[in-house]
Amino acid sequence: MIIFDDKNKTFRLKTRNTEYAMRIVHEKYVVHLYYGGKNHCRGDACKEKIVDFAPYIAEVGESFSLDTIPTELSFFDSGDTKDVAVKIKNANGDATTLFYYKTYRVFEGREELKDLPHSRGGDQTLELIYFDEVSACVLRSYYTIFEECDTIVRYAKFENSGKNTVYIEQASACQLDIAGGDYSLVTLAGDYCCERNIAESPVHVGIQGIYSKRGHSSHRSNPFLALKEKSASENKGEAYAFEFVYSGDFEARVEKSFSGKLRVLMGLNRDTFSWCLESGETFYTPETILTYSAEGMNKLSQNLHDHIRGHIMPPRFAYAERPVVINTWEAMHFNFDESKALQYALRAKSLDMDMIVIDDGWYGNRCNDASGLGDWYVNRKKFTEGLAAFSEKVHAIGLKLGIWIEPEMISPNSDLYKKHPDWVLCSRGRKASFGRKQLVLDLANDEVVDYIVNALKRTLFGVKFEYIKWDFNRCLSEAGSAVLPAERQSETKHRFMLGSYRMHRLLTEAFPDVLFEGCSGGGGRFDAGMLYYCPQIWASDNTDPVCRLPIQKGTLLAYPPSALSAHVTVTRYNKLETSPDLSFRFNVACDGILGYEMDITRLDAGQETQIRDQIVRYKAIQHLLLGGDVYIPSDLQNGEYATLIVAKDKSEFVLLYRNTGAEKRDRLPLCGLKPSAEYEDAAGNRIKGDSLEFSNVCIQNKSDYSFLIFYGKII
Numbered sequence: 265m266i267i268f269d270d271k272n273k274t275f276r277l278k279t280r281n282t283e284y285a286m287r288i289v290h291e292k293y294v295v296h297l298y299y300g301g302k303n304h305c306r307g308d309a310c311k312e313k314i315v316d317f318a319p320y321i322a323e324v325g326e327s328f329s330l331d332t333i334p335t336e337l338s339f340f341d342s343g344d345t346k347d348v349a350v351k352i353k354n355a356n357g358d359a360t361t362l363f364y365y366k367t368y369r370v371f372e373g374r375e376e377l378k379d380l381p382h383s384r385g386g387d388q389t390l391e392l393i394y395f396d397e398v399s400a401c402v403l404r405s406y407y408t409i410f411e412e413c414d415t416i417v418r419y420a421k422f423e424n425s426g427k428n429t430v431y432i433e434q435a436s437a438c439q440l441d442i443a444g445g446d447y448s449l450v451t452l453a454g455d456y457c458c459e460r461n462i463a464e465s466p467v468h469v470g471i472q473g474i475y476s477k478r479g480h481s482s483h484r485s486n487p488f489l490a491l492k493e494k495s496a497s498e499n500k501g502e503a504y505a506f507e508f509v510y511s512g513d514f515e516a517r518v519e520k521s522f523s524g525k526l527r528v529l530m531g532l533n534r535d536t537f538s539w540c541l542e543s544g545e546t547f548y549t550p551e552t553i554l555t556y557s558a559e560g561m562n563k564l565s566q567n568l569h570d571h572i573r574g575h576i577m578p579p580r581f582a583y584a585e586r587p588v589v590i591n592t593w594e595a596m597h598f599n600f601d602e603s604k605a606l607q608y609a610l611r612a613k614s615l616d617m618d619m620i621v622i623d624d625g626w627y628g629n630r631c632n633d634a635s636g637l638g639d640w641y642v643n644r645k646k647f648t649e650g651l652a653a654f655s656e657k658v659h660a661i662g663l664k665l666g667i668w669i670e671p672e673m674i675s676p677n678s679d680l681y682k683k684h685p686d687w688v689l690c691s692r693g694r695k696a697s698f699g700r701k702q703l704v705l706d707l708a709n710d711e712v713v714d715y716i717v718n719a720l721k722r723t724l725f726g727v728k729f730e731y732i733k734w735d736f737n738r739c740l741s742e743a744g745s746a747v748l749p750a751e752r753q754s755e756t757k758h759r760f761m762l763g764s765y766r767m768h769r770l771l772t773e774a775f776p777d778v779l780f781e782g783c784s785g786g787g788g789r790f791d792a793g794m795l796y797y798c799p800q801i802w803a804s805d806n807t808d809p810v811c812r813l814p815i816q817k818g819t820l821l822a823y824p825p826s827a828l829s830a831h832v833t834v835t836r837y838n839k840l841e842t843s844p845d846l847s848f849r850f851n852v853a854c855d856g857i858l859g860y861e862m863d864i865t866r867l868d869a870g871q872e873t874q875i876r877d878q879i880v881r882y883k884a885i886q887h888l889l890l891g892g893d894v895y896i897p898s899d900l901q902n903g904e905y906a907t908l909i910v911a912k913d914k915s916e917f918v919l920l921y922r923n924t925g926a927e928k929r930d931r932l933p934l935c936g937l938k939p940s941a942e943y944e945d946a947a948g949n950r951i952k953g954d955s956l957e958f959s960n961v962c963i964q965n966k967s968d969y970s971f972l973i974f975y976g977k978i979i
């Protein structure tokens with residue numbers, strides 16, 4: 265519910281458990297009052313007082329300074345000397361920016377964005393309309409509430425209503441000023457093969473932040489940030505989260521003043537973005553999802569999971585059962601052909617898997633990673649009768665078919681590059697760097713997007729397939745575009761992202777019944793922007809189960825289990841004889857959407873039976889992964905990883921427990937179950953849900969690694 269109290273000029277945005285409040289003061293300024301638990305807003309956070317050396321607005325009085333008052337949006341060089349949200353370079357050459365509040369509008373639902381991924385639905389939207397007299401730009405700042413998820417989505421639209429061209433140099437549409445408090449900053453940090461590890465550090469005086477300048481949201485940082493009270497734990501204490509619905513360069517910064525005031529900003533990366541806005545043009549920022557929890561980090565994650573499943577993922581797939589796949593990559597890399605793939609398909613069918621995914625290597629002259637990208641026609645040496653005939657054979661076996669693509673990239677020795685060397689991203693006068701022996705297509709050029717989309721459509725129409733794995737195997741560098749004029753070169757990376765989103769939209773529209781899985785050299789583009797098109801994303805190229813545990817734990821902090829693709833693998837580095845057994849690998853993969861990557865034609869009878877049994881067990885819990893609430897039990901020791909998923913109605917739960925540490929335990933406090941209920945698993949083991957915090961379940965110790973899957977149902 266959004267309420268405007270005309271007497272106090274106060275807006276209150278209420279969700280199920282939270283409230284966000286702001287006030288118009290001196291008619292032109294929007295100050296931030298409160299974000300937190302419902303009905304706790306006191307409304308005195310914006311007391312004005314004279315502060316020496318703070319610039320003040322003379323016409324209002326010495327006690328009103330944008331430097332000291334909490335605001336909803338801050339503007340460059342107009343009295344707020346902290347890190348600010350918005351900066352416009354005016355036609356007169358300076359970048360002083362000051363948008364005055366003019367009026368507001370509240371409407372049901374939200375505005376649909378055509379070119380950007382965004383949260384679908386929404387209950388109500390508050391639109392605050394501002395105007396900057398010098399640049400003659402209108403700024404519309406939006407707040408859409410999602411009451412059931414306890415989330416608020418923020419984004420902005422700029423309109424140049426003047427005659428002169430201006431440049432948007434900073435556009436962080438999400439700002440949150442917090443009066444004070446002792447917080448820790450929680451982010452997801454990593455690198456290739458160790459993405460999204462939870463990193464926690466005290467918020468200190470000064471600026472801390474995360475960013476990507478790699479052209480994808482990246483392995484190194486993830487567009488997610490949380491602030492948690494120092495004393496908060498999994499189930500107690502206050503916390504805020506910010507998640508950017510964007511897959512390219514971003515930044516999120518936290519500034520703490522000496523007096524303890526905090527400001528959080530999230531938006532496009534100011535170093536790699538600037539946008540030329542000509543008279544009459546408009547520009548939309550990507551949006552940020554905000555949430556608040558008074559019940560610790562688990563509730564924060566649950567709010568985000570509900571939001572992503574209910575409002576980001578394509579509705580057709582969000583809660584739908586996902587196929588258990590056999591993927592060809594780890595077992596065969598580029599060395600497969602139709603006959604090998606069919607052997608795998610036959611064996612996969614006998615193991616009760618649902619789908620075979622033909623990974624990289626089926627197209628063009630793709631025999632290794634140096635060739636073929638861009639040539640999206642079937643490799644007839646490998647598939648002599650073509651893909652349509654192959655897909656018929658796969659379906660005759662009783663399996664579904666998945667196909668790998670990497671449409672944003674090009675190999676320098678492809679036919680496409682020979683024809684269109686100017687279709688790659690490259691700054692003028694420079695040589696483009698390589699990444700995995702490949703170059704990046706210039707998706708700021710609509711012609712390139714249309715060409716690739718049509719080439720893929722031509723090749724895939726007529727082929728029966730149910731899944732696409734969409735990869736993105738390098739980061740961007742020398743990001744210049746041959747089709748943009750000099751004054752628009754700094755738009756290239758955002759335009760590249762818009763081109764990529766257009767490609768995603770056109771291909772998902774062309775194949776509406778196909779499930780798309782995202783990927784970027786593992787988990788380099790694991791973000792809410794991608795989840796808008798691809799409801800699941802390959803979490804990491806590191807499939808060693810012990811290494812996967814922290815990656816998956818971090819991922820689940822911000823994204824639901826149904827977003828996380830996890831396979832039981834045997835690879836060159838991760839052989840069955842030398843590392844954990846199949847059960848442990850399976851247990852770890854159960855954090856997300858299960859698949860297999862190994863030579864299934866060489867399993868012994870025992871392993872075959874084990875895999876069949878795993879798939880039955882997985883299918884019995886998949887509905888919990890698709891729609892349940894994730895709880896991470898408190899007080900886990902070093903090396904212990906537990907994911908507890910409880911059905912929304914609390915009627916059943918699954919506990920995935922892994923212990924790779926030295927300390928063994930035999931009891932684990934659970935949470936989130938129904939206190940009055942008794943739960944039972946298939947073997948008749950019982951557990952009482954009676955105390956939310958201290959129900960205990962027996963933990964078995966087995967071989968090197970403790971593991972357990974406990975599935976219980978209310979009896």
Ligand code: GLA
Nearest residue numbers: 593623624783784785786805
């Ligand atoms: C990336 C992916 C892998 C595989 C290869 C194929 O690294 O993460 O799963 O698809 O590309 O080239």
